[in-house]
Amino acid sequence: MKYANRLATIEPFYVVDVLTRAKLLERQGVDVVQMVAGEPDFPTIDPIVDAAKKALTEGKTYYTEALGLLPLREKISELYQTRYNVKVPVDRIVVTPGASGALQLTALTLLNPGDGVMLADPGYPSNRQFIRLAGGEPQLVPVSFEDNYQLTGELVDKYWQANTRAAQVATPSNPTGSVLNFDELTALHHAVTQKSGHLIVDELYHGLHFDEPCDTVLSITDSAFVINSFSKYFGMTGWRLGWMVVPEDAVPHIEKLSQNMFISLSTPAQYGALAGFTEESTLLLDQRRDVFKQRKAFLIKALREIGFEIPIEPKGAFYLYASAKKFTDDSFGVCHELLDKAHVSVTPGKDFGDYLSNEHVRFSFTTSMESLEKGVERLARFLR
Amino acid sequence: MKYANRLATIEPFYVVDVLTRAKLLERQGVDVVQMVAGEPDFPTIDPIVDAAKKALTEGKTYYTEALGLLPLREKISELYQTRYNVKVPVDRIVVTPGASGALQLTALTLLNPGDGVMLADPGYPSNRQFIRLAGGEPQLVPVSFEDNYQLTGELVDKYWQANTRAAQVATPSNPTGSVLNFDELTALHHAVTQKSGHLIVDELYHGLHFDEPCDTVLSITDSAFVINSFSKYFGMTGWRLGWMVVPEDAVPHIEKLSQNMFISLSTPAQYGALAGFTEESTLLLDQRRDVFKQRKAFLIKALREIGFEIPIEPKGAFYLYASAKKFTDDSFGVCHELLDKAHVSVTPGKDFGDYLSNEHVRFSFTTSMESLEKGVERLARFLR
Numbered sequence: 001m002k003y004a005n006r007l008a009t010i011e012p013f014y015v016v017d018v019l020t021r022a023k024l025l026e027r028q029g030v031d032v033v034q035m036v037a038g039e040p041d042f043p044t045i046d047p048i049v050d051a052a053k054k055a056l057t058e059g060k061t062y063y064t065e066a067l068g069l070l071p072l073r074e075k076i077s078e079l080y081q082t083r084y085n086v087k088v089p090v091d092r093i094v095v096t097p098g099a100s101g102a103l104q105l106t107a108l109t110l111l112n113p114g115d116g117v118m119l120a121d122p123g124y125p126s127n128r129q130f131i132r133l134a135g136g137e138p139q140l141v142p143v144s145f146e147d148n149y150q151l152t153g154e155l156v157d158k159y160w161q162a163n164t165r166a167a168q169v170a171t172p173s174n175p176t177g178s179v180l181n182f183d184e185l186t187a188l189h190h191a192v193t194q195k196s197g198h199l200i201v202d203e204l205y206h207g208l209h210f211d212e213p214c215d216t217v218l219s220i221t222d223s224a225f226v227i228n229s230f231s232k233y234f235g236m237t238g239w240r241l242g243w244m245v246v247p248e249d250a251v252p253h254i255e256k257l258s259q260n261m262f263i264s265l266s267t268p269a270q271y272g273a274l275a276g277f278t279e280e281s282t283l284l285l286d287q288r289r290d291v292f293k294q295r296k297a298f299l300i301k302a303l304r305e306i307g308f309e310i311p312i313e314p315k316g317a318f319y320l321y322a323s324a325k326k327f328t329d330d331s332f333g334v335c336h337e338l339l340d341k342a343h344v345s346v347t348p349g350k351d352f353g354d355y356l357s358n359e360h361v362r363f364s365f366t367t368s369m370e371s372l373e374k375g376v377e378r379l380a381r382f383l384r
Numbered sequence: 385m386k387y388a389n390r391l392a393t394i395e396p397f398y399v400v401d402v403l404t405r406a407k408l409l410e411r412q413g414v415d416v417v418q419m420v421a422g423e424p425d426f427p428t429i430d431p432i433v434d435a436a437k438k439a440l441t442e443g444k445t446y447y448t449e450a451l452g453l454l455p456l457r458e459k460i461s462e463l464y465q466t467r468y469n470v471k472v473p474v475d476r477i478v479v480t481p482g483a484s485g486a487l488q489l490t491a492l493t494l495l496n497p498g499d500g501v502m503l504a505d506p507g508y509p510s511n512r513q514f515i516r517l518a519g520g521e522p523q524l525v526p527v528s529f530e531d532n533y534q535l536t537g538e539l540v541d542k543y544w545q546a547n548t549r550a551a552q553v554a555t556p557s558n559p560t561g562s563v564l565n566f567d568e569l570t571a572l573h574h575a576v577t578q579k580s581g582h583l584i585v586d587e588l589y590h591g592l593h594f595d596e597p598c599d600t601v602l603s604i605t606d607s608a609f610v611i612n613s614f615s616k617y618f619g620m621t622g623w624r625l626g627w628m629v630v631p632e633d634a635v636p637h638i639e640k641l642s643q644n645m646f647i648s649l650s651t652p653a654q655y656g657a658l659a660g661f662t663e664e665s666t667l668l669l670d671q672r673r674d675v676f677k678q679r680k681a682f683l684i685k686a687l688r689e690i691g692f693e694i695p696i697e698p699k700g701a702f703y704l705y706a707s708a709k710k711f712t713d714d715s716f717g718v719c720h721e722l723l724d725k726a727h728v729s730v731t732p733g734k735d736f737g738d739y740l741s742n743e744h745v746r747f748s749f750t751t752s753m754e755s756l757e758k759g760v761e762r763l764a765r766f767l768r
Contacts, residue, residue, distance in 0.1 A: 003637055004496050004518070012640045043443030052652065053437045059427030061622045097481055097624065100647055108517060112388050113497065129644040133492060134388070135519060238445045238651030240481065240624070253387055256396045260513040263484055266650050267622030268436065 009132050013125060015347045018335050022345045033344045033375035037366040038174070039237040040292075040318070045284045048236065048272040055271030063264035067255055068095025068243070072270050075277045076243055083207075086219045094244050094254055095265050099204050099229035102244035103127065104261075105254050106225045107134035109246075110198050115165035117200070120151050121353030122321065122360070124174045124202070139164060142355035145311035149176035149321070153187030160195050167192050170202035171214060175321040175352050175362040177205075177314020182215040189221050199224040204242075205317040207233030207285065210293045214316060223247050230269070232317070233285060234276045239269035292318050295365040295372055302376040303363065306383055318365050321352075325359040327383055335361060342382035344375045393516050397509060399731045402719050406729045417728045417759035421750045422558070423621040424676075424702070429668045432620065432656040439655030447648035451639055452479025452627070456654050459661045460627055467591075470603045478628050478638055479649050483588050483613035486628035487511065488645075489638050490609045491518035493630075494582050499549035501584070504535050505737030506705065506744070508558045508586070523548060526739035529695035533560035533705070537571030544579050551576050554586035555598060559705040559736050559746040561589075561698020566599040573605050583608040588626075589701040591617030591669065594677045598700060607631050614653070616701070617669060618660045623653035676702050679749040679756055686760040687747065690767055702749050705736075709743040711767055719745060726766035728759045 015036055022032045043049075067073065073093045080088040096102040103126065111117065113135030119127055121140035128138040141159045143149050151169050160167075169188065171180040180188065185201070192199045201217040201224050217224045229242035246254060275281060300310055300320055308322035328334040332348040339345050349360030365372060399420055406416045427433075451457065457477045464472040480486040487510065495501065497519030503511055505524035512522040525543045527533050535553050544551075553572065555564040564572065569585070576583045585601040585608050601608045613626035630638055659665060684694055684704060692706035712718040716732040723729050733744030749756060 003493050003634060006492065006496075007637045007640070010640050010644060013643050016643070039447055044440075044445035049440045049445070053440055056428075056433045056437055061428035061433070061620065063423055063621050098647065100645060104645060109387050109391065112390070113519070126644040126647075133641075133645070135497070236445065237447050238648065240646070240648065240650050250387065253391045256391070256394055257517075259397050259400070260394060260510040261484060261488060261517070262624070263482065263510075264622065264624065266624050266653065268652050269650065 006132060010129050011125065014332065014350045018339055018345055018348070021336065022339055025339070025343070030343055032339070033371050033378065034367055035363045035365070035375055036345045036347045037364050039231065039366060040235045040288065041366045041368065042235055042288055044235050044239070044272070045281060047275045047278060047281045047284070048234070051275035052268045052272030056268055060267055060271055062267065064267055064270060066259040066262070066264060068265055069270045069274070072274055075274060079277060080216070080218060083213065084216045084219055086216060088218055088245055091251060092245050092248055094246060094251070094258065095270065096242045096244055096258070097262055097265055098231065098240045099202070099227050099242040100126065101262060102227045102242050103130045104133070105244065105257055106200055106227065107131050107136060108257055109250055109253055110166055110225070111136035114163055116161055116163045118151065118156065118159060118164055118167040120149065120169065120173065121355040122149070122175055122349065122357065123352060124170060125351050127168060137163065140353055140355070144356070148312065149173055149178040150180055150184065151188060152184065153191035156188060156191035156195070160197070164195070164197060166198035166200055168200035168202070170204065172205040172209070172314065172316030174205070174317055175319045175347070177317045177319055177321070178312065179209070179214055179315040182220070185215060185217045186220050189217065189224065200227070201225070202227045204229045205232050208289050208292060208318065209316040210296060211315060218245060230273050230276065233289070234273065235285065235288065236269065236273065239272060240266055241269040241273055292365060295369055296320070298369065299363060299365050299372055299376070306376070306380050320363040320365070322361055322363060323356070323359050324361050329359055331358050331361050338379065338382070342378040344378050390516065394513050395509065398716065398735045402723055402729055402732070405720065405723055409723070409727070414727055416723070417755050417762065418751055419747045419749070419759055420729045420731045421748050423615065423750060424619045424672065425750045425752065426619055426672055428619050428623070428656070429665060431659045431662060431665045431668070432618070435659035436652045436656030440652055444651055444655055446651065448651055448654060450643040450646065450648060452649055453654045453658070456658055459658060463661060464600070464602060467597065468600045468603055470600060472602055472629055475635060476629050476632055478630060478635070478642065479654065480626045480628055480642070481646055481649055482615060482624045483586070483611050483626040484510065485646060486611045486626050487514045488517070489628065489641055490584055490611065491515050491520060492641055493634055493637055494550055494609070495520035498547055500545055500547045502535065502540065502543060502548055502551040504533065504553065504557065505739040506533070506559055506733065506741065507737060508554060509735050511552060521547065524737055524739070528740070532696065533557055533562040534564055534568065535572060536568065537575035540572060540575035540579070544581070548579070548581060550582040550584055552584035552586070554588065556589040556593070556698065556700030558589070558701055559703045561701045561703055561705070562696065563593070563598055563699040566604070569599060569601045570604050573601065573608065584611070585609070586611045588613045589616050592673050592676060592702065593700040594680060595699060602629060614657050614660065617673070618657065619669065619672065620653065620657065623656060624650055625653040625657055676749060679753055680704070682753065683747060683749050683756055683760070690760070690764050704747040704749070706745055706747060707740070707743050708745050713743055715742050715745050722763065722766070726762040728762050
């Protein structure tokens with residue numbers, strides 16, 4: 001083979017096929033209702049934008065420290081205090097180029113070639129690829145609504161293999177929006193500790209909850225690797241900024257990796273993010289969360305009426321993971337059909353894993369209520 | 385070991401010790417002349433800053449395509465046309481999160497575990513780490529002023545090993561500023577092709593030449609992996625934006641990796657960079673290059689008078705790689721001494737490799753002429 005063998009193991013995003021086809025249709029004048037995007041449809045809030053612009057005007061265009069601007073790490077530490085009442089020392093907070101950077105640093109820090117990481121199937125696709133890029137093996141555990149779509153302490157016990165080194169969860173989960181509560185996180189922590197393994201917790205969608213705020217694993221243990229981001233709650237997708245909280249003894253390793261791999265994080269993004277923690281910003285961001293909650297309520301009811309099965313309500317994020325088995329056993333095909341004939345774009349289950357993925361699709365409610373209503377009407381007309 | 389074994393193989397930047405100590409001194413009120421920074425001391429030019437601010441005002445804060453904004457890739461393609469008279473199709477241009485992202489994509493695309501990459505010693509430190517992170521082996525070839533501090537076709541023939549898969553060069557080189565001309569690049573290309581290997585060419589400092597413009601390997605072959613950046617000539621270090629030009633058949637692989645690893649590139653940075661190609665911007669950026677040229681002329685003369693050996697003049701970038709053997713055989717120690725006693729910070733040779741590195745230091749002329757004069761005076765007083 002001309003290029004590296006690992007390339008054959010890395011999966012593309014299957015939704016890109018749908019997106020490419022959607023763009024083609026749009027260029028032909030077709031009005032497509034998009035329900036695929038993994039990012040809020042709102043532009044970044046003004047206080048963040050203004051702070052970034054001010055920093056640029058002041059010539060703040062240089063490299064910063066590899067671990068991130070100290071004042072930003074301090075703000076993140078304060079967030080843990082105010083949001084969860086947990087003390088997280090600044091020293092354990094590492095700013096990263098998006099959660100993507102944090103996920104990559106985590107895999108490279110924890111895995112030797114051949115080491116396994118237990119993951120819920122369905123789950124965020126790139127998790128599997130980051131593990132493979134570090135030479136590791138993603139070990140998918142099928143989960144359904146009966147497990148709350150999450151790994152549990154019991155599943156960890158049951159599926160842990162000789163080469164398993166870590167269990168990785170996401171709360172709220174993409175694509176299901178299911179959440180791990182304090183007791184469930186505690187059980188996971190204990191199960192993983194019993195195996196002398198690492199626990200990786202993706203808290204990327206924290207802040208975007210529909211009822212009670214989510215629990216952080218950091219209120220249970222200092223030994224987990226916690227991934228977070230400015231993309232979702234803070235609405236800064238295009239800025240590429242995230243963070244991680246890691247055990248104290250991992251920091252020097254991660255700093256060394258980060259220096260070499262990234263040199264530095266986006267300076268405009270960091271100065272922008274600094275303005276995301278004020279009362280004014282929090283109010284604006286919480287209003288956006290409420291919009292997602294309204295959309296969720298509308299969409300879940302409408303999709304169930306059409307015949308999609310959504311056994312449990314998501315508790316956070318901005319997705320609905322729905323079984324389309326009433327209509328198809330080829331959800332990838334149905335995504336193309338829905339696009340071509342109903343002009344609605346959705347994400348095929350295939351992107352999120354293997355388990356029942358060909359009867360599932362993911363609906364994002366990252367589009368206006370008006371657009372969701374239009375989409376639902378089209379789906380109903382086409383599928384009924 | 386609690387964490388992955390690879391961590392033991394990844395080197396930190398040794399200069400960080402010097403920087404940390406320098407900050408401490410500055411906090412104590414000491415005025416330190418910095419000659420370490422790997423970034424221009426000028427803030428990003430106004431047209432780029434203004435374009436980014438405009439994009440932010442317009443709400444351009446979302447993800448973009450994984451390969452980068454099409455208009456930006458088009459501008460990069462035009463740059464090859466106007467600067468080198470070479471046609472580089474947009475399809476082969478991939479925008480990346482800094483040259484760092486491009487270097488990482490290159491290593492992951494080309495190397496299987498155990499594969500070797502031939503590198504000049506001295507060279508940019510992270511190149512070795514990117515190879516290791518992909519499971520590969522950096523194969524350092526000692527080069528001196530007699531080889532123009534560069535790999536040559538002959539050196540490739542001589543040092544190619546059974547597991548060598550690629551040769552990687554930088555022109556202009558960091559830390560030496562030496563350049564590969566058209567004939568030298570051609571010889572390298574032929575030598576590597578004979579070995580059925582890949583050629584990786586870092587053209588990061590192109591545009592920052594002191595006499596004739598640098599040649600690009602793309603005028604010789606379509607098969608090389610070419611790394612570039614908006615950090616140096618365009619002066620956008622803190623924005624984290626770079627690009628690569630790759631063979632056509634590598635693009636789908638790299639797109640798949642980039643989607644998973646980065647999702648997207650900084651949107652403000654991309655809109656900013658779009659404004660870096662106008663006549664107005666080029667004029668401003670070329671003026672900055674001329675400033676570097678003046679500083680180089682001053683500094684090389686002054687350092688030689690003090691007793692540093694700089695056998696060949698750099699042809700580009702903003703560094704002088706100097707032998708301090710008249711003063712020391714412990715250049716790491718001397719860096720600390722220069723900082724503590726002369727209040728001048730320089731980078732130890734150790735960061736750039738093994739070959740004669742303990743008699744070398746790197747001077748950056750990324751500080752004002754006034755500051756360089758002060759630094760030289762202090763060095764002279766301390767060392768004479």
